[in-house]
Amino acid sequence: ARKIIIDTDPGQDDAVAILLALASPELEVLGITCVAGNVPLTLTALNARKVCELAGRADMRVFAGCDRPMARDLVTAEYVHGKTGLDGIELPEPRMALDEQHAVDFLIETLRAEPEGAVTLCPLGPLTNIATAMERAPDIVPKIAEIVLMGGAYFEVGNVTPAAEFNIYVDPQAADIVFKSGVPLVVMPLDVTHQVLTTRPRIETLRALGTRVGHAVASWTDFFERYDMAKYGSQGAPLHDPCVIAYLLQPGLFSGRHVNVEIETGSELTLGMTVADWWRVTDRPANAMFMGDVDAEGFYALLTERIARL
Ligand code: BDR
Ligand code: CA
Numbered sequence: 001a002r003k004i005i006i007d008t009d010p011g012q013d014d015a016v017a018i019l020l021a022l023a024s025p026e027l028e029v030l031g032i033t034c035v036a037g038n039v040p041l042t043l044t045a046l047n048a049r050k051v052c053e054l055a056g057r058a059d060m061r062v063f064a065g066c067d068r069p070m071a072r073d074l075v076t077a078e079y080v081h082g083k084t085g086l087d088g089i090e091l092p093e094p095r096m097a098l099d100e101q102h103a104v105d106f107l108i109e110t111l112r113a114e115p116e117g118a119v120t121l122c123p124l125g126p127l128t129n130i131a132t133a134m135e136r137a138p139d140i141v142p143k144i145a146e147i148v149l150m151g152g153a154y155f156e157v158g159n160v161t162p163a164a165e166f167n168i169y170v171d172p173q174a175a176d177i178v179f180k181s182g183v184p185l186v187v188m189p190l191d192v193t194h195q196v197l198t199t200r201p202r203i204e205t206l207r208a209l210g211t212r213v214g215h216a217v218a219s220w221t222d223f224f225e226r227y228d229m230a231k232y233g234s235q236g237a238p239l240h241d242p243c244v245i246a247y248l249l250q251p252g253l254f255s256g257r258h259v260n261v262e263i264e265t266g267s268e269l270t271l272g273m274t275v276a277d278w279w280r281v282t283d284r285p286a287n288a289m290f291m292g293d294v295d296a297e298g299f300y301a302l303l304t305e306r307i308a309r310l
Helices: 012-022 041-054 103-113 128-136 138-143 166-170 172-179 200-207 212-232 242-249 296-307
Strands: 002-008 027-034 062-064 119-123 144-150 185-188 254-259 261-263 274-276 288-294
Touching: 002 012, 002 103, 012 027, 012 041, 012 212, 012 242, 012 296, 027 041, 027 103, 027 242, 041 062, 041 212, 062 103, 103 119, 103 128, 103 138, 119 128, 119 242, 128 138, 128 172, 138 144, 144 242, 166 172, 172 261, 185 242, 200 212, 200 296, 212 296, 242 254, 242 288, 242 296, 288 296
Parallel strands: 002 027, 002 119, 027 062, 119 144, 144 185, 185 288
Antiparallel strands: 254 288, 261 274
């Protein structure tokens, strides 16, 4: 199985991504590292454990990491995810403890212990933990097999400012470090995630599984989609973060371009913008596989089949 570390700020869509990974034998989740993002760190670390227990995986190691971005104040998104970050269904207080180790120390220690190219990182929130680990221990950078992340936008531009996507906007300094690291990157921007909408039939199929997990996923998306449907008049909500895990399982669902992507860290107006050279108008070297399209039906078929296993 492919070894991964999920770095996350749950978030309903993060929660679905975690469930998808835990349901998939092709992946070995070494640990879940939590970061401040959608809601503050104490809540993301709590939510991650609730999701593990929902999946019957109280044995999973869950770590708390950075509680604020590298150089800015934290911006959260309760207006999307609710006060708890996981509004939509009440899950029991987790019995599993948070690991005592700091998420950044876990990342460094694990990458040092594993052979080069053995571990893939899957960031689903602001990149603070990953960039902090890279800064503190540059020797881990060449050991990372690949980083498959949710963040950024090109044609779809921004969801938190007119120019920026939330995960990159919250910690643009961290994103800049990761995008300049030289590690092979696969990026799932809004261009892709806005194609995997939680339409009625898709969600009813999940609810009809008749399982606790299927019910939880349907309840989360019912809550989560209110924001997008009201704001954009779309048919459902984008299931952003599960795209990262779906890519690891079925990369053929996605297509994109290997291009140069730079992060805006200076301008107030466009802070956190992912400047993707989609049309290759510069000679800046490609540093990321920037996705542009997804087979949404295939994505939901995969998701449903895996969620049914839990
Ligand atoms: C990203 O921001 C968060 O609200 C979601 O969990 C996702 O990771 C989408 O912009
Ligand atoms: Ca997220």
